[in-house]
Amino acid sequence: MDLRSGLSVVLLFVVFVIALAIGADVLDQVRDTQTVDSIAYNASTNGLTGVDNVSSWSGTIGTVIGASIILTVLVGGFAILWTRGR
Numbered sequence: 001m002d003l004r005s006g007l008s009v010v011l012l013f014v015v016f017v018i019a020l021a022i023g024a025d026v027l028d029q030v031r032d033t034q035t036v037d038s039i040a041y042n043a044s045t046n047g048l049t050g051v052d053n054v055s056s057w058s059g060t061i062g063t064v065i066g067a068s069i070i071l072t073v074l075v076g077g078f079a080i081l082w083t084r085g086r
Contacts, residue, residue: 003076006069013065017058024051 031044 003069003072006065006072009065010069013058013062017055017062020051020055020058024048024055027051 027044027047031041031048034041034044
């Protein structure tokens, strides 16, 4: 992975997190208009639970993406220094 593709991954991750936030807000507004304990209300509640489970992993995913970009920069820097030393 080079730095350009790493930045693309970061941008896609940001879009993913924003989409999760907007989706959760819309789903919450839809659920508020439904009758409690109806099939639609329960489906909306289960959908919100699923979105919550996915969004709880966003911190871990962001850490992994950040670490991979840092490692890419470090390894690339060492590769440049290694080739210049020869």
